[in-house]
Amino acid sequence: xxxxxxxxxxxxxxxxxxxxxxxxxxxxxxxxxxxxxxxxxxxxxxxxxxxxxxxxxxxxxxxxxxxxxxxxxxxxxxxxxxxxxxxxxxxxxxxxxxxxxxxxxxxxxxxxxxxxxxxxxxxxxxxxxxxxxxxxxxxxxxxxxxxxxxxxxxxxxxxxxxxxxxxxxxxxxxxxxxxxxxxxxxxxxxxxxxxxxxxxxxxxxxxxxxxxxxxxxxxxxxxxxxxxxxxxxxxxxxxxxxxxxxxxx
Amino acid sequence: xxxxxxxxxxxxxxxxxxxxxxxxxxxxxxxxxxxxxxxxxxxxxxxxxxxxxxxxxxxxxxxxxxxxxxxxxxxxxxxxxxxxxxxxxxxxxxxxxxxxxxxxxxxxxxxxxxxxxxxxxxxxxxxxxxxxxxxxxxxxxxxxxxxxxxxxxxxxxxxxxxxxxxxxxxxxxxxxxxxxxxxxxxxxxxxxxxxxxxxxxxxxxxxxxxxxxxxxxxxxxxxxxxxxxxxxxxxxxxxxxxxxxxxxx
Numbered sequence: 001x002x003x004x005x006x007x008x009x010x011x012x013x014x015x016x017x018x019x020x021x022x023x024x025x026x027x028x029x030x031x032x033x034x035x036x037x038x039x040x041x042x043x044x045x046x047x048x049x050x051x052x053x054x055x056x057x058x059x060x061x062x063x064x065x066x067x068x069x070x071x072x073x074x075x076x077x078x079x080x081x082x083x084x085x086x087x088x089x090x091x092x093x094x095x096x097x098x099x100x101x102x103x104x105x106x107x108x109x110x111x112x113x114x115x116x117x118x119x120x121x122x123x124x125x126x127x128x129x130x131x132x133x134x135x136x137x138x139x140x141x142x143x144x145x146x147x148x149x150x151x152x153x154x155x156x157x158x159x160x161x162x163x164x165x166x167x168x169x170x171x172x173x174x175x176x177x178x179x180x181x182x183x184x185x186x187x188x189x190x191x192x193x194x195x196x197x198x199x200x201x202x203x204x205x206x207x208x209x210x211x212x213x214x215x216x217x218x219x220x221x222x223x224x225x226x227x228x229x230x231x232x233x234x235x236x237x238x239x240x241x242x243x244x245x246x247x248x249x
Numbered sequence: 250x251x252x253x254x255x256x257x258x259x260x261x262x263x264x265x266x267x268x269x270x271x272x273x274x275x276x277x278x279x280x281x282x283x284x285x286x287x288x289x290x291x292x293x294x295x296x297x298x299x300x301x302x303x304x305x306x307x308x309x310x311x312x313x314x315x316x317x318x319x320x321x322x323x324x325x326x327x328x329x330x331x332x333x334x335x336x337x338x339x340x341x342x343x344x345x346x347x348x349x350x351x352x353x354x355x356x357x358x359x360x361x362x363x364x365x366x367x368x369x370x371x372x373x374x375x376x377x378x379x380x381x382x383x384x385x386x387x388x389x390x391x392x393x394x395x396x397x398x399x400x401x402x403x404x405x406x407x408x409x410x411x412x413x414x415x416x417x418x419x420x421x422x423x424x425x426x427x428x429x430x431x432x433x434x435x436x437x438x439x440x441x442x443x444x445x446x447x448x449x450x451x452x453x454x455x456x457x458x459x460x461x462x463x464x465x466x467x468x469x470x471x472x473x474x475x476x477x478x479x480x481x482x483x484x485x486x487x488x489x490x491x492x493x494x495x496x497x498x
Contacts, residue, residue, distance in 0.1 A: 036440055061438065062378035068368060070322045070432050077323055118367055119317060120407040122461045129311035130407070157406060158369040158379070164411055183319050189310065191285055212371045 005242050006050045008085040009234070010075055012180050013065040014040070015219070016092050017055040019227040024234075026053060033078045039066075046238035054079045069116075069157055069183035076187035087137070087195070087237060087245045088188050091230050093215075093222050094153065094178040094199040095161075098206050101175075102151070104214075105221045107229040108176055109143045110136050110197035111150040114185040117168035117177075118156040131172070134185035137194040137245060146232050151175030153197055155182030159211050169205075177205060194245045198233055200226035254491050255299045257334040258483070259324055261429050262314040263289070264468070265341050266304040268476040273483075275302060282327045288315075298487035303328045318365075318406055318432035325436035336386070336444070336486060336494045337437050340479050342464075342471050343402065343427040343448040344410075347455050350424075351400070353463075354470045356478040357425055358392045359385050359446040360399040363434040366417035366426075367405040380421070383434035386443040386494060395481050400424030402446055404431030408460050418454075426454060443494045447482055449475035 011017040021042050029052075032041030038060055042053040054075050056066035072090075079085065096102030119130035143150045154174035156165055161177065169177055181197045188195035200222040203214030237245075260266040270291050278301075281290030287309055291302040303324050305315035321339075328334065345351030368379035392399045403423035405414055410426065418426055430446045437444040449471040452463030486494075 059378055061383075062374065064374040064378045066378075067370070067375070068379070070318050070435055073319045073322045074326055074436065077326060116406070118406055120409050121316070122409060122459075123465065125311065125313040126316070126408070129308055129313045129315075130317070134310075157365070157367055159375070160369050160371060162411060162413055186319055187323065210371075216372065 003242055004048045004050070005086040006052065006083050007087050007089065007234070007237055008052045008054060008079045008083055009089045009091050010054050010072065010079060010184055011091050012056045012067045012072060013092065014055055014057050015065065016223050016226065017053055019223055020230055021053060023227055023231060032082060037078070039075055039078065046235070049238035051234060051238060052083055052085070067179050069155060069180060072180035072183040073187055076184045080187065080191050080193060085193060086242055088184065088193055089237070090181050090184045090195065090197040091226060092178065092180060092199060093202040093219065093226065094176040095203045095205045095211055096151065096176045096201040098204040100151065102201050102204060104201055104204065104218045105225040106149055106201045107225050108149045108151045108199050108201070109139045110153050110181065112136065112152045114153050114155065114182045114197070115172050116156065116182045117154045117165045117172070118158065120164070132182050132186060134182060134189045136185060137196040139196045142233065142236060145236065146229065148229060153178055153181045153199065155180060159215065161205060161211070198226070198230050252491055253297045253299070254335040255301065255332050256336050256338065256483070256486055257301045257303060257328045257332055258338045258340055259303050259321065259328060259433055260340050261305045261316045261321060262341065263304055263306050264314065265472050265475065266302055268472055269479055270302060272476055272480060281331060286327070288324055288327065295484070295487035300483060300487060301332055301334070316428050318404060318429060321429035321432040322436055325433045329436065329440050329442060334442060335491055337433065337442055338486070339430050339433045339444065339446040340475060341427065341429065341448060342451045342468065342475065343425040344452045344454045344460055345400065345425050345450040347453040349400065351450050351453060353450055353453065353467045354474040355398055355450045356474050357398045357400045357448050357450070358388045359402050359430065361385065361401045363402050363404065363431045363446070364421050365405065365431045366403045366414045366421070367407065369413070381431050381435060383431060383438045385434060386445040388445045391482065391485060394485065395478065397478060402427055402430045402448065404429060408464065410454060410460070447475070447479050
């Protein structure tokens, strides 16, 4: 299957990662980025591909899963400088708009570019920098092959959505709202490494249920769906030639 | 003056850094974090202290100064792993509340803990993680000695301030609103390296002038004030014993 390659999957929550790590019987790595940073690593060889999961795990100060864009930025840089991957995936959960066809536990592949909401810098030039719009790998063929939906992702630092966030998210054409993808795409773009995302829907942004309530209620169902489809995605990525990962949107 | 030490100053904008680098006649470092990441470094020896300025510079995709928390997270991690500093300073500009006594071009030292606004995660435990509240070095003696004001800093990803941001900022008791300090404090805290901030006021958050307009109008005056006072701060830090940097708030 061609040259050796390294595939890094970045996952923020241990609870999102554990079912998949178990299903793949991945091997735990010892402190991939040193003891000070408690970020976890898991690996497995699939044919000529070194598959590495980087899981942020628990924040040492606050004792909760390390979600959000700052932590994702940190883990992406560390993963790139340590493992020099050919391809980066971001896997996790997200909110989505029912008005755009999303249902709870749907699994989406990313589409188009990935941008930020909630980084409002109303000065010419800075406005565009704040939004970001980082290129992602074009995975439309992969989506067709596996029968997965595709949607644009908008990333922000909050689980809820203010009116100004909503305006920005709608303006980007996003179906999905998450808390990491654009930060990972930003660092991947700096290093010119192709990246795409796989996201399972935990909550519908246009429903009357508060996001936090829906998130907690649907989290298990969404991560089960993520597990099933992410394994298929990883199998295709691991057994495809390197050239399949060079085209970007 | 005791053992050798390394002092890293993180500055997001080249325009904030240039007057100070010139005044101190600092030497430019060649690609401190490699050619791919265009972050700049400048250094100078002051007595037994290696003083290093890390300046994010221009974003390669958008061509504007690399402001914000994701870029600050990245630069802080790179600075720590490359230079292993004993102390980290964040220097730059900020908005401030006139109602708390701030005036344009005032220079503040940080106070108390540094937290985020605009990271709203309304789930128990995650709420506190989102806000952050990272410890900073207690610099009240330094402030008295140099006659500088002190204020709590709240960090967010936007130059403007939505009603929900305002509620969060007021709740933290902050006098100052910036776009990097809490992200730098987060990474410094992970590595247990003491940190504090020096911020010059570009705009008054409770004035009727929009932040972007005030920022552009007052930026030069604020950076001139920053230059003058930061040099005094750096001189004290460079000539103080290591033990002066171990107490945190």
